[in-house]
Amino acid sequence: QVQLVESGGGVVQPGRSLRLSCAASGFTFSSYAMHWVRQAPGKGLEWVAVVSNDGSNKYYGDSVKGRFTISRDNSKNTLDLQMNSLRSEDTAVYYCARESSWVDPFDYWGQGILVTVSS
Amino acid sequence: DIQMTQSPSAMSASVGDRVTITCRASQGISHFLAWVQQKPGKVPKRLIYASSSLQTGVPSRFSGSGSGTEFTLTISSLQPEDFATYYCLQHNSYPITFGQGTRLEIK
Numbered sequence: 761q762v763q764l765v766e767s768g769g770g771v772v773q774p775g776r777s778l779r780l781s782c783a784a785s786g787f788t789f790s791s792y793a794m795h796w797v798r799q800a801p802g803k804g805l806e807w808v809a810v811v812s813n814d815g816s817n818k819y820y821g822d823s824v825k826g827r828f829t830i831s832r833d834n835s836k837n838t839l840d841l842q843m844n845s846l847r848s849e850d851t852a853v854y855y856c857a858r859e860s861s862w863v864d865p866f867d868y869w870g871q872g873i874l875v876t877v878s879s
Numbered sequence: 880d881i882q883m884t885q886s887p888s889a890m891s892a893s894v895g896d897r898v899t900i901t902c903r904a905s906q907g908i909s910h911f912l913a914w915v916q917q918k919p920g921k922v923p924k925r926l927i928y929a930s931s932s933l934q935t936g937v938p939s940r941f942s943g944s945g946s947g948t949e950f951t952l953t954i955s956s957l958q959p960e961d962f963a964t965y966y967c968l969q970h971n972s973y974p975i976t977f978g979q980g981t982r983l984e985i986k
Contacts (some may be wrong), residue, residue, distance in 0.1 A: 795975075797923075805915070805923060805966055807975040819973040822880065855922065863929045865970050866913060869922045 762786040764856050764870035771876045772846055782839040782856030782870055790814070790834040793859040795866065796841050798852035806852075809841065810859070823849075846877045881905050881969050885978035893986045898954040900981045902967035907947045911971035914943055914952045918963045926965075927952065959985055 768780040782794070796808040809820045809830040818830050829842040839856050853872040859865040882905035892898050902912065910930040915923040925934050927943035930950060940955045954961055962985045967978040 804980045805917075805968070805977045807968070807977065810973070810975070821974045862970070863911065864932075865928070865975075866915065866923075866925050866968070867928070867934070869924070871922055 762858070762868045764858065764868060766854065766856055766870045766873035769854065769873035769875045771878060773879050774847060774877055776846055777842070777844045778846060778875060780841040780843065780854055780873060780875070782841075784837045784839065784856075784858075787858070789832075789837040793865075794830075794832060794839045795857045795859060796830060796839075797855045797857055797866075797869075798850075799855070799872075800849070800852045803852075808854070811839070843875070846875075848877050851875060851877045880974055881908060881972065881976050883967055883969055883976050883978040885965075885967055885981050887981060888979065889982040889984070891984040891986045892957050894957055894959060896957045898957055898961075898983065900952045900965055900967075900983075902945075902950045902952070902978050904948045904950075904969055904971075908969045908971035910946045911969055912943070912945065912950045913968050913970065914941075915966050915968065916963045917966065923966070957985070961985070 763785045765783045772778045795810045811818050811830045827845045831840045855872045856870045857866045858868040860867050884903045886901050912930045914927040915925050917923045931943045942953045964980045964982045966980050
């Protein structure tokens with residue numbers, strides 16, 4: 761069955777960097793676009809970024825543009841999120857999610873990983 | 880960016896009630912609208928995609944409708960396990976945007 765497992769979260773100081781990973785299994789990873797979505801404590805869902813199935817197209821939310829980079833390795837079935845210049849407002853649970861097609865996004869979600877930005 | 884506005888922000892209803900949540904987009908998004916459910920401390924779960932297509936395995940008491948700028952999620956007969964927060968999201972264009980959520984409490 762489809763599984764998405766995030767890793768790499770933790771506590772980091774403001775201004776530092778962190779890299780999240782999402783390990784995918786149970787489907788042909790290279791056929792699907794992949795997203796990151798986050799949720800600050802007690803807040804709603806916020807879309808972060810998307811990468812196309814072949815990695816050629818990437819889009820970002822306004823609040824992370826220029827600081828975060830989404831990437832993927834189809835040979836390893838992994839999705840990454842490189843987060844630089846972290847701010848306290850980046851504190852959130854980060855979810856990776858699959859997109860089956862443009863009309864069929866977010867059909868599967870990972871369990872989420874907590875990132876805390878604090879001095 | 881396209882703004883998504885849900886109403887109400889919170890509501891309470893009784894088991895067996897028919898519940899409707901509305902989502903409005905600040906500009907037309909065709910039918911590129913999905914609904915997700917999130918229970919406290921749990922992973923979001925998609926219920927509806929393409930405005931009205933039911934996710935496999937989701938009970939048929941959930942339904943979605945709408946196109947353009949106005950959309951609704953309807954629960955035909957509320958069950959105790961439906962206590963959750965519901966979010967709409969548009970995927971017509973980037974950046975993808977979510978509504979602020981509707982917290983549904985069971986009376």
